[in-house]
């Protein structure tokens with residue numbers, strides 16, 4: 001017999017019932033499309049969990065959705081010399097993100113080999129814009145779908161625990 005729902009889907013549906021009013025936005029910096037793809041997957045999975053979320057480029061932020069969102073997820077890609085000097089790409093645009101005071105926030109990055117301290121640096125930037133950080137994940141570029149799903153599972157787990 002075919003399994004209708006994975007356990008993680010069930011948990012998300014149940015969580016969706018309790019956090020129906022929360023909206024989300026994913027804001028990504030992307031050069032070759034990986035961080036955009038991961039961001040779109042994260043937005044789709046959060047929406048499926050009952051948190052209506054859109055993904056948009058940092059160059060074209062949907063300010064209406066941002067103002068309504070309680071959950072802001074910021075993504076970038078790892079820019080460095082592969083084995084050292086890693087940092088989030090697009091730092092100038094990231095530090096000029098609109099203020100997100102009081103909003104719940106999380107970060108992710110996509111990378112090829114080694115992400116170094118990129119997540120910590122990205123978290124610090126988002127925190128300085130006013131976000132209340134609840135987590136972050138480095139997603140390997142060959143595992144975008146699985147990484148994005150895993151990230152959403154963890155975020156939903158944290159949100160669930162916070163609302164309990």
Ligand SMILES: Cc1cc2nc3c(=O)[nH]c(=O)nc-3n(C[C@H](O)[C@H](O)[C@H](O)COP(=O)(O)O)c2cc1C
Nearest residue numbers: 030031032033034035077078080082110112113114
């Ligand atoms: C100029 C440049 C520098 C990069 N530096 C690193 C690095 O230091 N470590 C790493 O793991 N990946 C590095 N990458 C790989 C990217 O982080 C990876 O391909 C990422 O998924 C690209 O995201 P995007 O498709 O959204 O642009 C680099 C890529 C470029 C173009």
